[in-house]
Amino acid sequence: MSGRRLGPNRIAVASLLTAALWALPASADEVADFYRGKTITLVVGAGPGGGFDLYARTLSQHMSKHLPGSPNIVLQFMPGAGSITATNYVYKVAPRDGSIFALPSQSVALFQRLESGIRYDAAKMNWLGRMVSATGVLVVWHQAPATTLEEMKNREVIFGAHGKGQDTYFFPQLMNKLLGYKFKTVLGYPGSADVMHALERGETHAYVYIWASLKSRQGAWLNEGKLIPFANYSLETPADRPDLPLVTDLATDPDHKAIFEFFSSIATVGRSFATPPEVPRARVTALRKAFSETMTDPAFLADAKKRKMDIEPMAGEAIQEVIAKTVATPEAVIDKAKAALQ
Structure with a gap:
């Protein structure tokens, strides 16, 4: 056995590696501990019985098993003002802990630039992914x-x-x-x-x-x-x-x-889902991963086919970019668009 001693730098590196190794499972455990036994609310920005209901309900029936802790997912319908009511609620009132996510209108970023009464910034929400385009x-x-x-x-x-x-x-x-x-x-x-x-x-x-x-x-x-x-x-x-x-x-x-x-x-945003801002990063990552896994789940795809649903998934990160670009549209273009709609 060598009698060489580790210097301060090597000790620091070894400590960081040890901490990282402990942190990885702890993060996963934290997410599982948070969701275990909980009920997650999926806020739907429309009333029951339509396309929003169909996609949100089908997702809720399959996504739970892909989330650490396997929480129950229930729907809360919140129609009004083209889903502005629901998006305002999720952004301003809902807890920012990963216990609530939403299916707002595909026009959520447009409304932010065109309408009054907006209390959200769609670019700051955490987009989990898209089930289908709204072409x-x-x-x-x-x-x-x-x-x-x-x-x-x-x-x-x-x-x-x-x-x-x-x-x-x-x-x-x-x-x-x-x-x-x-x-x-x-x-x-x-x-x-x-x-x-x-x-x-x-x-x-x-x-x-x-x-x-x-x-x-x-x-x-x-x-x-x-x-x-x-x-x-x-x-x-x-x-x-x-x-x-x-x-x-x-x-x-x-x-x-x-x-x-x-x-x-x-059209690109389509039926996309998002959490409020400031949700802990580990939980956002877990939600995105669960969403992505659900989109390729054979049981989910079988139900979607039975219900005659198109599935055209897009990753949350890609939707985040589309939303950010739309929100950042130059003011001159917005002014001309508003004039054209008069």
């Missing part, structure tokens, strides 16, 4: 006065919409102001089913619909040619409809293109 399509009824983009330049087409703070209003209005179309928008329809009935009655001609929801709910009409998709809003074309032009690509003016890109970011 949207503009669809027209087969008996409408015009069914192609070229025809719509010269004939009035009536869009059914919900309210001025939603994509059902944004895109027809922006295409009128920036691209010269002749769309008329009728506001006040409570949900997509109401607009579908209006299309059948001839009361309206067109609608802005999330592509995944359209395929699952109105697949028969698509197959029969009763609903005709004619454009897509997203940052990328749907893999199963590469023929659909991006609204962003219809713009030639750089400022107009930037405005469409700002609004189209909601």
Whole structure:
């Protein structure tokens, strides 16, 4: 046995290594200890029965087993103001300990730059991941006065919409102001089913619909040619409809293109989940890991298939970047976007 003694530097290094080795399991144990026996609340920024409910409920039924401590996950529905009510609550009121996370609107970052009454900063929330994109399509009824983009330049087409703070209003209005179309928008329809009935009655001609929801709910009409998709809003074309032009690509003016890109970011965000800011890093990491593992869980995927749900996962870190970029959109672009929506 050597009689050499360790110098102060070597002792310090050895101590740090020992501390690190002890810290790793302690961190995992801390997360498991926190979640064991607890109930986590998943705040849903909409009412029960729709697409938000479907995705949040399916996630809640499978994510628990991937979290250390296997906590129970329950849904709390908090509709209002396009999910602004729920996002304000999660950001300002909810505990910042990892016991609450949320499914807000895909427009959460847009609302921050466009709306009043915002009490959150979406870029400071911890984004856990995305279940599916919110790639949207503009669809027209087969008996409408015009069914192609070229025809719509010269004939009035009536869009059914919900309210001025939603994509059902944004895109027809922006295409009128920036691209010269002749769309008329009728506001006040409570949900997509109401607009579908209006299309059948001839009361309206067109609608802005999330592509995944359209395929699952109105697949028969698509197959029969009763609903005709004619454009897509997203940052990328749907893999199963590469023929659909991006609204962003219809713009030639750089400022107009930037405005469409700002609004189209909601498609990438889609059904994404987030915690409040300042949640301990180890718990955020555990939540992101559990979310990611759930997206490849065979039992989860089987349920999603049974429920006709599209699954297009994206990591929380990637969603964090999209949200940050949207929130940081230059003020000049925001001013022009607001003017175009008037």
